[in-house]
Amino acid sequence: MSAVTLLPYADFLGIQVHGERDGAPLLVMPFSEGLLNLQGSLHGGAVSGLLEIAAIAAIDATLEDREQARAIFKPITVTVDFMRPGVPADVYACGEVVRVGGRIANVAVTAWQGDPERIIAAARMNLAIGAPGGQ
Amino acid sequence: MAPGFDPLELLKSAKGGHIVALGLRHVAHGDDWCEFALDYDRRLVSDATSGILASGPIVSLMDTAAGFAVWTRRGTFAPQATLDLRLDYLRPSHVGEAVIGRAECYRITRRIAFVRGVAHDGDPSDPVAHLAGTFMLLGDPA
Numbered sequence: 693m694s695a696v697t698l699l700p701y702a703d704f705l706g707i708q709v710h711g712e713r714d715g716a717p718l719l720v721m722p723f724s725e726g727l728l729n730l731q732g733s734l735h736g737g738a739v740s741g742l743l744e745i746a747a748i749a750a751i752d753a754t755l756e757d758r759e760q761a762r763a764i765f766k767p768i769t770v771t772v773d774f775m776r777p778g779v780p781a782d783v784y785a786c787g788e789v790v791r792v793g794g795r796i797a798n799v800a801v802t803a804w805q806g807d808p809e810r811i812i813a814a815a816r817m818n819l820a821i822g823a824p825g826g827q
Numbered sequence: 828m829a830p831g832f833d834p835l836e837l838l839k840s841a842k843g844g845h846i847v848a849l850g851l852r853h854v855a856h857g858d859d860w861c862e863f864a865l866d867y868d869r870r871l872v873s874d875a876t877s878g879i880l881a882s883g884p885i886v887s888l889m890d891t892a893a894g895f896a897v898w899t900r901r902g903t904f905a906p907q908a909t910l911d912l913r914l915d916y917l918r919p920s921h922v923g924e925a926v927i928g929r930a931e932c933y934r935i936t937r938r939i940a941f942v943r944g945v946a947h948d949g950d951p952s953d954p955v956a957h958l959a960g961t962f963m964l965l966g967d968p969a
Contacts, residue, residue, distance in 0.1 A: 700872050700873075701873055701881035701883055726845060726847070729846070730840075735844065736909040737849075738892040741881065744882050748873075750941070766918050769913065772886070772912045774911070
């Protein structure tokens with residue numbers, strides 16, 4: 693999955709593609725000490741980062757021209773609900789594209805650890821899809 | 828200043844973790860607000876071509892500033908959890924510029940703290956993003 697491997701920030705978080713789930717890329721963020729907050733659980737920002745990458749990967753998977761699409765997903769609104777603290781363990785995430793239009797994509801993303809039914813965080817993201825180099 | 832909580836003391840104890848990994852810097856704080864900075868880092872971009880920072884590090888910056896704002900308001904480092912965080916991105920941050928995140932805890936109840944904030948890259952009147960968040964307070968109610 694090119695969209696994920698090309699994102700420096702995904703690499704920074706150690707995120708990898710772990711397969712597919714309902715047609716969208718399933719991502720994993722392996723646990724590391726660098727993901728923790730000061731209270732010993734996963735930092736909300738790190739989990740949000742994974743959700744963002746999963747959202748981009750999900751949109752990218754729906755587009756036909758990957759090269760054109762890969763560089764230019766700009767978040768407009770990001771809303772994250774945190775259901776339970778992330779424990780020191782791997783985190784999985786998968787996005788579901790609600791709608792992808794010519795300019796805007798709406799994606800719902802969830803993250804979990806172990807049991808996919810026990811969601812730790814869910815996000816709704818609206819992203820702008822632009823041409824490379826454009827605004 | 829509420830007694831009992833010093834962000835700098837708490838940060839001194841942070842030997843690792845996400846705040847250190849991102850290189851978040853404490854800038855300033857008051858009795859119900861806190862400001863952190865995220866230095867520009869090529870490893871944090873969402874697109875190597877444009878060099879624009881991903882939104883994730885900015886969420887981390889704002890979540891951190893917001894959490895500290897709640898602790899300054901509570902006057903203590905008590906357990907709390909982010910319940911909901913919303914960021915509206917008004918524009919991409921400028922390539923190469925540090926992003927400053929300022930969050931204020933403007934309302935607190937026994938169990939919930941409400942936070943708002945702004946991220947900018949030098950000019951507070953030209954923000955990069957707006958934050959609205961809520962935190963659940965897990966310790967004994969004050």
